[in-house]
Amino acid sequence: MESYIPKHFDFRVRVFMEEPDFGKGVAQLLSLTREKGSLSAAYKSMGMAASKAWKILKRAEADLGVKLVERRSGGKQGGGSNLTPEGEDILKRYEKFHKEVAEAAKESFLKNFGDLGE
Template structure:
């Protein structure tokens, strides 16, 4: 039975592509915001990140695969923008499907782990933000 007095265990999927590329929920969420807003800067603002950081993440995503995930449009009357490519749309769908499969496959084990956690923090326990570095 899950305990309701604290956040539940969360499964987070991250794929590491040798030698140094990574694909995780942050980049996928950025793609979803670009799809919804048509803008890299608006997508970055929605995630509380700078345009530069959002642009660097898009650039990294576009360099990870044979096809780009995002196409930028330059200037014009509306000031440009960005849109997902067909590949970018499929990338989101596939990643979200992998997350769902992983959660389904591990659901029983995650529930068991959740049940092993104390109902309240142990006396003298510190929050992660209070841990020494």
């Protein structure tokens, strides 16, 4: 095979109403928040600054017009975060859509460029 033929590809999948604010980062933040029960634990495990986490979450919520995460203040029981029903729904839909797009992209790449070198 010729040396100029690419062996790898990458793509972004973002969903939005007006601004492309819901993508891989927000999806990962939501998924980890669900898993850990805490937005703080989620962004820390991603190595993300609190300010960035809040910024991308607020932008996605503003664009979609719904709250994605419910936050609970601390106290005796401790604080935490849960996805709203809308947050759960959009995350589930995004993950399914992303998987389908990835499969189609891989198929197209193989058709046009050949083996991925796997």
